[in-house]
Amino acid sequence: xxxxxxxxxxxxxxxxxxxxxxxxxxxxxxxxxxxxxxxxxxxxxxxxxxxxxxxxxxxxxxxxxxxxxxxxxxxxxxxxxxxxxxxxxxxxxxxxxxxxxxxxxxxxxxxxxxxxxxxxxxxxxxxxxxxxxxxxxxxxxxxxxxxxxxxxxxxxxxxxxxxxxxxxxxxxxxxxxxxxxxxxxxxxxxxxxxxxxxxxxxxxxxxxxxxxxxxxxxxxxxxxxxxxxxxxxxxxxxxxxxxxxxxxxxxxxxxxxxxxxxxxxxxxxxxxxxxxxxxxxxxxxxxxxxxxxxxxxxxxxxxxxxxxxxxxxxxxxxxxxxxxxxxxxxxxxxxxxxxxxxxxxxxxxxxxxxxxxxxxxxxxxxxxxxxxxxxxxxxxxxxxxxxxxxxxxxxxxxxxxxxxxxxxxxxxxxxxxxxxxxxxxxxxxxxxxxxxxxxxxxxxxxxxxxxxxxxxxxxxxxxxxxxxxxxxxxxxxxxxxxxxxxxxxxxxxxxxxxxxxxxxxxxxxxxxxxxxxxxxxxxxxxxxxxxxxxxxxxxxxxxxxxxxxxxxxxxxxxxxxxxxxxxxxxxxxxxxxxxxxxxxxxxxxxxxxxxxxxxxxxxxxxxxxxxxxxxxxxxxxxxxxx
Amino acid sequence: xxxxxxxxxxxxxxxxxxxxxxxxxxxxxxxxxxxxxxxxxxxxxxxxxxxxxxxxxxxxxxxxxxxxxxxxxxxxxxxxxxxxxxxxxxxxxxxxxxxxxxxxxxxxxxxxxxxxxxxxxxxxxxxxxxxxxxxxxxxxxxxxxxxxxxxxxxxxxxxxxxxxxxxxxxxxxxxxxxxxxxxxxxxxxxxxxxxxxxxxxxxxxxxxxxxxxxxxxxxxxxxxxxxxxxxxxxxxxxxxxxxxxxxxxxxxxxx
Numbered sequence: 035x036x037x038x039x040x041x042x043x044x045x046x047x048x049x050x051x052x053x054x055x056x057x058x059x060x061x062x063x064x065x066x067x068x069x070x071x072x073x074x075x076x077x078x079x080x081x082x083x084x085x086x087x088x089x090x091x092x093x094x095x096x097x098x099x100x101x102x103x104x105x106x107x108x109x110x111x112x113x114x115x116x117x118x119x120x121x122x123x124x125x126x127x128x129x130x131x132x133x134x135x136x137x138x139x140x141x142x143x144x145x146x147x148x149x150x151x152x153x154x155x156x157x158x159x160x161x162x163x164x165x166x167x168x169x170x171x172x173x174x175x176x177x178x179x180x181x182x183x184x185x186x187x188x189x190x191x192x193x194x195x196x197x198x199x200x201x202x203x204x205x206x207x208x209x210x211x212x213x214x215x216x217x218x219x220x221x222x223x224x225x226x227x228x229x230x231x232x233x234x235x236x237x238x239x240x241x242x243x244x245x246x247x248x249x250x251x252x253x254x255x256x257x258x259x260x261x262x263x264x265x266x267x268x269x270x271x272x273x274x275x276x277x278x279x280x281x282x283x284x285x286x287x288x289x290x291x292x293x294x295x296x297x298x299x300x301x302x303x304x305x306x307x308x309x310x311x312x313x314x315x316x317x318x319x320x321x322x323x324x325x326x327x328x329x330x331x332x333x334x335x336x337x338x339x340x341x342x343x344x345x346x347x348x349x350x351x352x353x354x355x356x357x358x359x360x361x362x363x364x365x366x367x368x369x370x371x372x373x374x375x376x377x378x379x380x381x382x383x384x385x386x387x388x389x390x391x392x393x394x395x396x397x398x399x400x401x402x403x404x405x406x407x408x409x410x411x412x413x414x415x416x417x418x419x420x421x422x423x424x425x426x427x428x429x430x431x432x433x434x435x436x437x438x439x440x441x442x443x444x445x446x447x448x449x450x451x452x453x454x455x456x457x458x459x460x461x462x463x464x465x466x467x468x469x470x471x472x473x474x475x476x477x478x479x480x481x482x483x484x485x486x487x488x489x490x491x492x493x494x495x496x497x498x499x500x501x502x503x504x505x506x507x508x509x510x511x512x513x514x515x516x517x518x519x520x521x522x523x524x525x526x527x528x529x530x531x532x533x534x535x536x537x538x539x540x541x542x543x544x545x546x547x548x549x550x551x552x553x554x555x556x557x558x559x560x561x562x563x564x565x566x567x568x569x570x571x572x573x574x575x576x577x578x579x580x581x582x583x584x585x586x587x588x589x590x591x592x593x594x595x596x597x598x599x600x601x602x603x604x605x606x607x608x609x610x611x612x613x614x615x616x617x618x619x620x621x622x623x624x625x626x627x628x629x630x631x632x633x634x635x636x637x638x639x640x641x642x643x644x645x646x647x648x649x650x651x652x653x654x655x656x657x658x659x660x
Numbered sequence: 661x662x663x664x665x666x667x668x669x670x671x672x673x674x675x676x677x678x679x680x681x682x683x684x685x686x687x688x689x690x691x692x693x694x695x696x697x698x699x700x701x702x703x704x705x706x707x708x709x710x711x712x713x714x715x716x717x718x719x720x721x722x723x724x725x726x727x728x729x730x731x732x733x734x735x736x737x738x739x740x741x742x743x744x745x746x747x748x749x750x751x752x753x754x755x756x757x758x759x760x761x762x763x764x765x766x767x768x769x770x771x772x773x774x775x776x777x778x779x780x781x782x783x784x785x786x787x788x789x790x791x792x793x794x795x796x797x798x799x800x801x802x803x804x805x806x807x808x809x810x811x812x813x814x815x816x817x818x819x820x821x822x823x824x825x826x827x828x829x830x831x832x833x834x835x836x837x838x839x840x841x842x843x844x845x846x847x848x849x850x851x852x853x854x855x856x857x858x859x860x861x862x863x864x865x866x867x868x869x870x871x872x873x874x875x876x877x878x879x880x881x882x883x884x885x886x887x888x889x890x891x892x893x894x895x896x897x898x899x900x901x902x903x904x905x906x907x908x909x910x911x912x913x914x915x
């Protein structure tokens with residue numbers, strides 16, 4: 035691979051001074067013997083690992099209950115050769131860059147081959163509905179009944195609509211391509227960021243490798259959701275700020291436009307990321323002032339002001355409901371932390387799913403997840419020891435270090451029942467700092483008895499544990515593998531009960547809103563293409579789960595203009611992760627049904643007609659007798 | 661843009677890609693043209709215009725091209741929202757080449773006369789090429805396998821029954837549908853009744869994934885009262901046991 039003039043970083047440049055100019059101005063070092071790129075065989079291994087993951091998922095879709103080890107073996111076949119090569123001194127800058135791209139894309143494809151060709155993460159169905167609305171109506175800001183804030187941050191769906199309208203692709207494929215492009219931007223920008231800050235391509239590659247162990251990297255962060263686009267753009271801005279800082283002043287101005295464009299895009303795309311951006315640049319500017327006592331170049335305070343002004347303007351002009359959307363979970367999180375810390379409420383158990391019938395995470399998997407956290411914790415002081423003498427006068431590196439330390443605070447949030455989600459979201463951002471701190475530990479240089487491979491192999495193994503452990507912590511164990519939402523039977527295709535109901539609604543119901551359990555409501559959005567309400571506000575949960583009809587239920591439905599009620603007797607219908615699939619004979623936990631009266635109670639409602647029945651799912655038309 | 665080969669390729673390429681993406685008959689073929697138009701060209705042009713006086717090196721240029729193209733799509737959708745016609749294929753096909761050409765023009769004006777950029781030429785050995793192609797083939801196989809609908813013998817099959825009332829000028833009707841999502845061919849007995857009429861019984865067999873719809877008509881009622889329609893489905897193996905049932909009222913159409 036031609037690395038162009040940026041080959042400058044091909045030597046293990048941990049020893050290099052921090053670059054002051056762009057890499058393109060550095061001379062390319064001479065090629066040494068044994069420096070041959072290993073990218074080709076590693077690409078082949080990644081392809082094999084991906085096929086192994088796809089095979090494990092295929093077995094799971096066939097309801098053959100494959101060993102999870104097959105799937106994890108696939109993940110490790112992708113990652114370990116990349117990790118091992120990234121630890122080497124010999125790999126060139128270009129090879130490391132190629133490895134990082136390969137790592138990011140291959141791990142993204144692990145999620146894609148789990149789900150294709152239909153979205154089945156709960157937020158994905160919400161965003162794909164928004165994208166379909168834009169494609170159908172040619173305008174942004176159409177109402178979304180499940181997460182009403184999402185149409186007010188239409189960046190992801192707007193970008194997706196470009197590919198949808200130009201090509202005729204479905205929102206699944208267009209969205210998968212957009213998020214894939216964002217993923218690639220994320221890992222490459224992070225590589226350049228770490229390389230610019232550390233002056234070492236090896237540290238940069240290892241930093242990205244460590245970041246893949248963040249709890250949300252494999253699944254949650256790869257879903258078709260607004261943060262999956264906004265976070266990569268945030269990292270691009272971080273990289274641009276680092277590049278700007280290390281450029282001569284006459285060139286620094288050029289970085290302004292990319293930073294501004296990416297800032298505008300983030301503000302349109304995702305609330306939390308735009309606020310994280312404001313905080314990040316503001317603290318960076320403050321750090322510059324504290325360490326260098328100046329507000330002039332390269333202090334980025336102007337970008338902080340711009341980002342804050344744009345985020346505020348968007349909040350006030352286009353998305354004022356964000357206040358309510360964010361304030362409720364944040365205040366709940368604060369309360370939960372206080373209650374747990376004061377002993378008023380018991381701590382949340384780790385590896386807990388919300389239904390008692392959900393199979394627990396096996397001990398071995400819990401052990402790997404905890405081992406991953408242990409490795410991160412043990413590595414931190416070693417990383418800090420390297421960071422402090424080298425970077426103590428550099429605000430950017432110090433800010434990342436603070437973020438890295440802060441990551442462990444998010445672990446504590448996981449112990450408070452209502453705060454774990456806040457901690458989970460925060461961890462994605464703070465893990466960037468932790469990855470930077472840990473990348474400089476230098477375990478790969480350890481050579482007991484002159485065996486250089488020992489340190490490298492140990493580090494690659496640790497990275498493997500961090501990757502697998504992070505994925506186990508970030509996504510429920512029982513849903514790491516796919517479940518069947520479509521299946522073939524006697525040469526034709528059959529679909530799961532909620533999908534069948536949603537497709538019926540799309541094809542047969544012209545208009546009208548639905549009240550439904552969580553999973554059905556999301557499928558009614560996409561592919562159902564109908565507005566639906568679920569959850570506790572308004573109290574749809576009780577309407578669809580109670581075994582007898584309370585006096586307030588029908589008036590509530592009418593007040594909210596909900597003509598149709600979906601009663602799904604599967605207990606899993608209330609589960610936004612597990613509720614979309616076929617019930618599996620013998621699985622036990624997904625066969626639990628609500629009492630029949632949960633559905634039949636609507637037979638007694640005057641004017642209501644049962645217009646759809648597929649066994650577990652019944653749909654009533656409250657205006658059926660008009 | 662004379663002498664600036666990269667800019668000429670980006671500018672004219674974006675126009676060509678926009679045209680071909682619009683006229684390509686299949687989405688996959690259209691994507692071949694739309695992907696560089698949407699995910700590369702605008703970003704590349706913006707980078708070229710912004711960093712006209714120095715070479716960032718192709719890795720950083722490639723990253724910024726991708727990231728700024730994504731930013732352009734986000735911002736572009738917002739701008740198109742207020743443009744006549746809104747967000748449509750044709751508006752994207754105009755906007756994206758417009759951004760690309762404008763930025764390429766700006767880059768050409770800002771660049772030093774000898775500032776043409778060489779396009780990267782990846783060097784890859786034969787053995788590496790074989791490995792990479794092999795890896796890509798495996799990845800494609802993985803995606804194909806993921807998209808293949810497979811048998812799921814432990815998945816619990818089911819049957820759906822539904823009714824949709826419809827109103828016509830001459831009267832009303834109800835469409836009744838039976839869809840089999842069962843694992844095996846299944847025989848059914850469908851009993852339907854319109855108003856106070858005589859129940860009708862239909863027996864039929866559906867293969868998995870098959871659907872049968874029937875339409876029941878009513879004559880206009882004298883007083884405009886709705887006409888009830890009921891449908892009960894039983895498995896042929898247990899004809900006396902109601903398996904599914906639905907009902908609807910066909911809105912009245914007074915004579």
